[in-house]
Amino acid sequence: MVAFLSPASAVVGAVCLGGGSPDSRCGRRPPCGGRGGLFGRRVATRAATAAATATAASRQTATTMATGSDTPNADAADPRLQASGGGGGGSADNDAPPPSRFPLWLPAFVTAAAGGLLFGYDIGSVSGVVRVLSSPATAAAGAGSPFGSLTSLGALSAAQLGAVASASLAGALASSAAMFRYGDDLGRRKEMALAGAAYLTGTALQAAAPSVGVLLAGRLVYGLGIGLAMHAGPLYIAETAPARLRGLLVSAKEAAIVAGILGGYLAGAAFQPDWRTIFAVAAAVEVPFAASAALGWVPETPRWLLLRAAALEGGQAGQPDAAGTAERVAALRAAAVSAVAKLEGLAPADAHPRVDAMATAVADTCLDASGRVARASISSLYADPASQAALAVGLGCVVLQQITGQPSVLYYANQLFEAAGFGFAAAVGLGAWKLLVTGVAAAYADKAGRRPLLLVGTAGMTVALVALAAGFWGVDGGGAAAAAAGGGAATLTGARQTVVLGSILLYVGAYQLGFGPVTWLLLSELFPLRVRSAAISTGVLVNFGTNFVVTAAFESGRQTLGSGGLFAVFAALCGASVAFVAAKVPETKGLSLEEIEAQLQGESGADERQALMGDDGRRER
Structure with missing residues (x-):
C-alpha cells in the first residue's frame, strides 16, 4: 500500500x-491577448481543430526561429505562460524538471x-x-x-x-x-x-x-x-x-x-x-x-483545475481585481499542464494538446450563456438530455444492484456457511472468491466492455436466484412458519443444502463480475462534467439508502413470503435487470470522457472532437 x-x-x-465552482474537465488554450477567449461558449469544433493545429505549428516555428532547433519549447512560444512567469530570459523548458x-x-x-x-x-x-x-x-x-x-x-x-x-x-x-x-x-x-x-x-x-x-x-x-x-x-x-x-x-x-x-x-x-x-x-x-x-x-486532476479556472474567470469578469484573477487563471492552467505531464510522464510541451482538448470540452459543455460555470443542483441533473440519459442508466444500475437481493444473499451466506460448520473459514473463503472474480472483472472491463460484463453478471445472478428460490421453496413456507423460524436461516439438509450453497457462490461471483464493479465505473464516466460530482454524490446516497431499505425490509419479507418466495421476487427483478442493461446501458470502453458525453447527447460532432484530441483520441483522457 x-x-x-x-x-x-x-x-x-x-x-x-482561487474560488469558484468546479467539476472535472476543462481548459481551452486562449488566443494571444484578451481575456475573453480562454473559455468561449460553445466553440465550433471544426474551428477549434484548426486553431489547435495552427497553435502547434506556430509554437514549432517560433521555437525554431528563437533557438535554431526543431525541439519544441512550449513556454517560449506560449504568451500565457510568459505572463505568469514562465517565459523570458531563455528557455523555460531548460529550467523545468524533466518528464x-x-x-x-x-x-x-x-x-x-x-x-x-x-x-x-x-x-x-x-x-x-x-x-x-x-x-x-x-x-x-x-x-x-x-x-x-x-x-x-x-x-x-x-x-x-x-x-x-x-x-x-x-x-x-x-x-x-x-x-x-x-x-x-x-x-x-x-x-x-x-x-x-x-x-x-x-x-x-x-x-x-x-x-x-x-x-x-x-x-x-x-x-x-x-x-x-x-x-x-x-x-x-x-x-x-x-x-x-x-x-x-x-x-x-x-x-x-x-x-x-x-x-x-x-x-x-x-x-x-x-x-x-x-x-x-x-x-x-x-x-x-x-x-x-x-x-x-499525487497531482490534482487536470480537468478539475481547468474547470476551476473557467469558474474563476466567469465569476470575476468585470471586477476590480481582474488582473489578479487573470494571473490565478493562468496559474491554474499551468498547473493543469503540469498535472497532465506528471500523470502521463510527458514533457510539458507534449501535455499542451491534451489540455487544449479538455479545455474545449469545458467551453462547449460547462459554461452558460453569460460565460459562467453554473453550480450543479438537483434541477440541473434533469436539465439536459445528457444528464437525463446518464441518470436513467447510472442510478438505474445503483438501484437494481441493491433490490436484486445482494444484502439478503450475503446475510444467508454467512448464516448457511456457519450452520454447515465452516465458521470463520467460510467468511475468508467467500471474501477470497469475491476478490478473485472482481479481479477478473477489472481485467476484462476494458477488453470485453461494460455491457457484456453486466449482461453476463445479471444473467448469472438470475440463474442463481431461481436456484435459491427452488432450494428454499416450502422450507419455511412464509407466514406463521417463517415467523416461527425467528431471525435465523431456514434449516436445509442434503441436496437442498448443496444446491443453495452452490447458488450462493454463483450469485456472489456473478454480482462481483457485473453490478459490483461496473456500476461505479459507469457512474464515474457517464455524467457530464458540469454535474459529475453532484451525480456521484447522488449515486452514493441512493446506494446506501436502497441498501438500508432492502436490509430493513428483508426479515418482514421473509416472514410474509417465505425464503423461497422472497428469492423468487429477487429473481424476477434480476431478470428485469438483464432487459434494462440490454436496452439502456451504452458501451463506453475505450472512449474518452468527452466522447462519452457527446454520445449521450447524440451530437454528430464526436469525430471532430476526437480529431481535436489527437490522432489516437480514444486513448486520451
Missing part, C-alpha cells in the same frame, strides 16, 4: 488557487483505491468487533495489548451493538450529502485528504474509546471518511486514468474494497478478542493515504 511513497512518485502536486519516467497515474490510482480499501476493512472488521463486544467473556479483552490500560466497555446491549455496526453508515450518508453541494469547491485531492483525516480521527476514537459514546462518535467520524472517499475516489480515478485503462482502474477500486473486507476478516481472527487493536490496524493504510493526498504526492 505504500509503494507510491517512493522518491520516483513523490511529486508535489498542483496548488489549487517523469514513471507516469503518476498508477500512484494516483493507488491513493484513491486506498480509500476504498479502508471502507472494505470497516465492513470486514466490525463484524469481528461486534462478536467480541456481544459476549461478557470477551468484551473485557485488552490486557497485554497497547490498549490494555483502558477501561473495558463490557458486553453491549443489542441496541448498542446495532448502533456500533450502523453508525459508520450514518456518517457516510451525511458526508455524501454534503459533497453534493461542496464537492466541486473542494476538489478531488482535497476531498481525499479530508477523508484520510476523518479515517485517522475515527480510528483513534474507536481504538481508545473509554465509553460507548466515544466509540459511537468514532464510528460516525470514520463513516464521514467513507462517504468522502467513496465520492472522491471514482471521480479522481476517472479523471486521471488513461481512457484505455479507465475501466480496469475504476473496477480495481471495487477489488480494493473487497480486499479490505477480506483484510478485516483476517484482522478480526488474528487479534480477537482485542477489539481495540482490530480497529487500530487500519492506521497502517490511513497514514500513507492521508499523506499522499494532503502533501501533494
Whole structure:
C-alpha cells in the first residue's frame, strides 16, 4: 500500500488557487491577448481543430526561429505562460524538471483505491468487533495489548451493538450529502485528504474509546471518511486514468474494497478478542493515504483545475481585481499542464494538446450563456438530455444492484456457511472468491466492455436466484412458519443444502463480475462534467439508502413470503435487470470522457472532437 511513497512518485502536486465552482474537465488554450477567449461558449469544433493545429505549428516555428532547433519549447512560444512567469530570459523548458519516467497515474490510482480499501476493512472488521463486544467473556479483552490500560466497555446491549455496526453508515450518508453541494469547491485531492483525516480521527476514537459514546462518535467520524472517499475516489480515478485503462482502474477500486473486507476478516481472527487493536490496524493504510493526498504526492486532476479556472474567470469578469484573477487563471492552467505531464510522464510541451482538448470540452459543455460555470443542483441533473440519459442508466444500475437481493444473499451466506460448520473459514473463503472474480472483472472491463460484463453478471445472478428460490421453496413456507423460524436461516439438509450453497457462490461471483464493479465505473464516466460530482454524490446516497431499505425490509419479507418466495421476487427483478442493461446501458470502453458525453447527447460532432484530441483520441483522457 505504500509503494507510491517512493522518491520516483513523490511529486508535489498542483496548488489549487482561487474560488469558484468546479467539476472535472476543462481548459481551452486562449488566443494571444484578451481575456475573453480562454473559455468561449460553445466553440465550433471544426474551428477549434484548426486553431489547435495552427497553435502547434506556430509554437514549432517560433521555437525554431528563437533557438535554431526543431525541439519544441512550449513556454517560449506560449504568451500565457510568459505572463505568469514562465517565459523570458531563455528557455523555460531548460529550467523545468524533466518528464517523469514513471507516469503518476498508477500512484494516483493507488491513493484513491486506498480509500476504498479502508471502507472494505470497516465492513470486514466490525463484524469481528461486534462478536467480541456481544459476549461478557470477551468484551473485557485488552490486557497485554497497547490498549490494555483502558477501561473495558463490557458486553453491549443489542441496541448498542446495532448502533456500533450502523453508525459508520450514518456518517457516510451525511458526508455524501454534503459533497453534493461542496464537492466541486473542494476538489478531488482535497476531498481525499479530508477523508484520510476523518479515517485517522475515527480510528483513534474507536481504538481508545473509554465509553460507548466515544466509540459511537468514532464510528460516525470514520463513516464521514467513507462517504468522502467513496465520492472522491471514482471521480479522481476517472479523471486521471488513461481512457484505455479507465475501466480496469475504476473496477480495481471495487477489488480494493473487497480486499479490505477480506483484510478485516483476517484482522478480526488474528487479534480477537482485542477489539481495540482490530480497529487500530487500519492506521497502517490511513497514514500513507492521508499523506499522499494532503502533501501533494499525487497531482490534482487536470480537468478539475481547468474547470476551476473557467469558474474563476466567469465569476470575476468585470471586477476590480481582474488582473489578479487573470494571473490565478493562468496559474491554474499551468498547473493543469503540469498535472497532465506528471500523470502521463510527458514533457510539458507534449501535455499542451491534451489540455487544449479538455479545455474545449469545458467551453462547449460547462459554461452558460453569460460565460459562467453554473453550480450543479438537483434541477440541473434533469436539465439536459445528457444528464437525463446518464441518470436513467447510472442510478438505474445503483438501484437494481441493491433490490436484486445482494444484502439478503450475503446475510444467508454467512448464516448457511456457519450452520454447515465452516465458521470463520467460510467468511475468508467467500471474501477470497469475491476478490478473485472482481479481479477478473477489472481485467476484462476494458477488453470485453461494460455491457457484456453486466449482461453476463445479471444473467448469472438470475440463474442463481431461481436456484435459491427452488432450494428454499416450502422450507419455511412464509407466514406463521417463517415467523416461527425467528431471525435465523431456514434449516436445509442434503441436496437442498448443496444446491443453495452452490447458488450462493454463483450469485456472489456473478454480482462481483457485473453490478459490483461496473456500476461505479459507469457512474464515474457517464455524467457530464458540469454535474459529475453532484451525480456521484447522488449515486452514493441512493446506494446506501436502497441498501438500508432492502436490509430493513428483508426479515418482514421473509416472514410474509417465505425464503423461497422472497428469492423468487429477487429473481424476477434480476431478470428485469438483464432487459434494462440490454436496452439502456451504452458501451463506453475505450472512449474518452468527452466522447462519452457527446454520445449521450447524440451530437454528430464526436469525430471532430476526437480529431481535436489527437490522432489516437480514444486513448486520451
